[in-house]
Amino acid sequence: MTTRTATPRRYLMCRPEHYTVSYEINPWMDVTRYTDRDLALQQWEVLYRTYLDWGHTVDLIDPVPGLPDMVYAANGATVVDGVVYSARFRYAERAPEGPAYQKWFADHGFVTHTAAEINEGEGDILMVGDVLLAGSGFRTDRASHRELADLTGREVVSLELVNGHYYHLDTALAVLDSDPAHPLIAYYPGGFSEESQRVLAERYPDAIIATDRDAEALGLNAVSDGRRVVVAPGATDLAVELRNRGFEPHAVDTSELLKGGGGAKCCTLEIREVR
Template sequence: MSVQKVANAAKIYKKVMMVPPVHFDVIHKGLNAHMKLSEPVDRIKALKQWETLRTTFNNLGLETEICRPVPGLVDMVFSANSAIVLDNKALIAKMNAHPRREESEHFARWFRERGFDVEELEKIGKAYTFCEGNAEFSPTHDLSSFFFGFGQRTAESAYEPILDFFDLNKSDVLKVRLVDERFYHLDVCLAPLALGHVIFYPGAFDEVSVKRINDAVGSRDKAIELTLEEGLQFSCNCVSFISNEGDAVVVASKFSHRLRNILEELGYKCVEVNYDQFLLSGGSVRCSVVDIALQRDQ
């Protein structure tokens, strides 16, 4: 990787927005295949796990901004679903998950108060157009291209409004179809990493999409296929960036020995943070952040 690309990567993932899990609970049935209504959430433990994650990010050089949680909106902690944010523009999500739709007005207000150019998918998309934010829109390490996931809780019809709002070309944004209900968002089955690699679980996608992913990465040694077990451990639901010390880090709730060895051999520092309370709702580390400082070179 060139010095310039490392510098670019270091600038990309340096600020995220998070929501404290003050009101977090698992009360909605069937929003994804992993939700466990039978096991109560330990809110004190959940808050400690979230605070540990935020502290880990801050210590590594990833800045975090906070959006205040709203009583009754138990899933707001999963801020990845709030919006897609690029070039100081925020496209507010239109949730397919009906119990979460009220979140959007609060997130829209947060972005407007901070000077973002805000649009709501609800207003520019078709009636059946849903997209659950950053969870379905993943940039490559240098912002040269993006992955757009659809087929579970995001509609393919969101593709065109996203392109229009962010002034992107079709060649910039690669559509990938999710076909396994256990992998309900792109960010639970694919993650671009800070040095140009991509980890993904191929069984989550149709064959055409797997080919697109491999082609986009450019070489087979940079496309790292996970096993089903690793996929179900939410290993893809990670955050990867260049730390202030210059390390390429990957922060996740779980790494298998195999995956850890692969990533460490490629030059990554693997940081594991226990996040088991949020797994009760089918969410993990990446679900808890939305990138707010992605800026393409002008």
Template sequence: MDGRPQFLMTDPAHFDICYQINPWMRPADWDADRAACQQRAVAASRALKSALRVAGAQVETIEGVRGLPDLVFPANAAVVLDGKVLVASFRYPERQGEEAVFRSAFMQLKSRGLVREVVNLPEGVIQEGAGDCIWDADRRLFWAAHGPRSSHSSIAVIRKTFGQEVVPLELASDRFYHLDTCFCPLAGGKLLFFPEAFTPAALAEIYARVPAAQRIVATAEEAAAFCVNAVNLDAKVIMARAPETLRRKLQSRGYSLVEVDLDPFILSGGAAYCMTLRLDRTSQPSSAFLAAE
């Protein structure tokens, strides 16, 4: 790697919404005009990839697979830190076919030196990748969710695999089924999150580690727009189209928004973060942009 942020994405040629495993998925809306929805999905994926590259990132793209429509959400494929890849194990049968595809992709990345080690979860442990396990570069710890998708037993596995502190967070409902739908650490130590997605115990963990001055609270409208499901690169926050309220909140803290029309993927319950997997995360101290107070 050459020092630029490195992301994995999936070609959306076989993206589809043909089942429902989260409350956001709307197969009927997709079926109403499949050709138009597919064209918009391809354009949206291309726009996100372009936004990442303009922001200075490199993007690796794997091919889609017919019959695996959610392969376009590689954030769920693995947890990656210091070149070590912990491959996901999915709860729902609809996504379990992705595991072998992503494992093969990671082995190819290893052969090219883009990752150094590929590790499997123990049998019976469910953990849905970086969607439920987010590295906080400023605090140098993982925030790891359990509940709707990932099992509580995954917390100890993550801790042992990476040798890093892991803060467990229980999610309160299927509506915010992955941590990345409601929780986004930002450069400079800020945290964009939707409190109602968490149990009281999980909120207590967040409040104990993130001072009030560093919390940016998303409203229900902002969370429903999938704007918390964002990619942060220093001062830039790449996300789905945002309500004006969120633009003002982030801009007042020194961040600039790069908004992309990701509506076809929001119909499936995912957006910018879900559609990417950061490959170059490191546990070394960050020299991140420090957003103004």
């Protein structure tokens, strides 16, 4: 069994003080279903405390009234080598989140770049080793992939999402080991076009292939520090595979936040500072 090594991470999160489901912009959202904000806060707090207990640094951005989805911090930006690529949301309901997150980074001394193209941050942009995987098809325009490559100087691999339930890349693919020497992912083939499935199979032949049950539990919206992995309690097949690969899966319930279409990863924006 491979020995896994946890590495210190820095995250940005946002308390769900104003969380509710007041509009529908993805298949998980249903305005007729009751949303328990207090339960969402409790579940979020467990996730937040988990990161702190593991020794990671967690910064907090103040929630803005009227922006119930701001809790999904991963969508707010992409940070690579200390440079912030701002989010530019597709839907008007979330549009103010991009400037709010960009201002937080600017106020904290980061170099920020205002995106010209539609993108939803780490929801559709994930770093695996030295490569950026970028999703398109529902929320992020493929033109943003070129903008991102020009800004970061890194290879950006475009992946087409085809299943509306997995509308962001981080709902169909999880980064488990981001070390360039041995990158590892888990993904759900049914979330991708046939061409993108071929790309993933060629690049990551050792990837964990998620089951339908994993995907339906939003199990791929997971967060790994290289050894410990936060997973949805319902992603039981994935948890077994993680153990088989030397990881330590930790089930954290984010079921109330799932009503808005997000899980642990959606709530967690990684701040990758200058190497």
